[in-house]
Amino acid sequence: MIYYTKPSITELEIEMVNEAMHSSWGSNAGNWVRKFENKFCEMFEFENAIATSSCTGALHMGLHALGIGPGDEVILADSNWIATVAPVVHLGAKPILVDINKENWCIDVEQAISAISQRTKAIIATHLYGNVADISKLQEVCFSKNIFLIEDAAEALGSTLNDKQVGGFGDFGIFSFHGSKTITTGEGGMFVSNSNELANKVRTLANHGRSLSEARQFWPSTFGFKYKMTDIQAALGLAQLTRFQELTKRKREIFSIYKKELSHLPFVRLNPEQKEVVPSNWMTNLFVDNPAGPTREIFLERMKSNEIDGRVFFWPLSKFNFFEQTHSNSLIKNSIYVASHSINLPTYHDLSLDEQYIVIQTVRSLFE
């Protein structure tokens, strides 16, 4: 079986986790987490980074810290993982789903602008598959309308815009270290912000509302969350950060082989190349920009018969029947169209060249 994703774990990760298991208790508790956060800030040039138990948790706290709640609206793209919208709903705010743009598969800024109302508090831009959303336009819009800009950079560690890591362009950004992501801590995430005030709030929220400056023990100043990362996870994350260049280089290598071998096929479009952007190439997605196909179902079936774990492009969130339909399908046509004509191709560090060519042959066979 050729998997679609798998983390790369070496002796370094094992050694560092082993060390953390021995050394991270008592008065040393939290040291690995701090090291991981500091290294993250230093490598990617963020003012503040707070390690969390998941990216979803980081988003939940960030939205809460911005004061988003009942009566508020948050605009995001229909093509997203459920994690991006669930915290909005849990806080009692209303998600407003808009279409993606067919070029970069990220939020369509024109549609986002039309969706802005008196109640809009924030736009969440997801850098889907490591492609970069139209950040400068979004910054302009959010600034002029006085709404928050949030970057879901879960899949975009290593994606830069004008040499700057994405996640740092908005009011805050979030990253995921789930086992499928470019670096992993098993489960885990990172909240980043260049606002010290917002970061301090989130740091307090992450630890059951207990402020770092509080001298009294067990004294919360507010209702918080319990979304902290463990030292053991942080040690794994630090080891992965040490290997960051190697991990991203491999993602790009895999992408460039797919591109060389597949991009000439009729109507095929792989992850776009964007001006001023270096993408993380977290996951290669193959999109057939032709209503006549082949479709996702045909790809999935052929891959399955060749023992390849093909994965679908994110379903449009509005397809889930627990969602109140806020937009008609005619407005979100790209989210539906791209999803139904796409397939994620295996993109992980240890994928061998032979395995990659099995995937390539399988894809090609559908165009013969």
Ligand SMILES: *Cc1c(COP(=O)(O)O)cnc(C)c1O
């Ligand atoms: C993985 C992912 C998340 C959630 O990350 P967790 O660490 O699993 O909470 C959020 N948004 C996107 C776009 C993702 O790919």
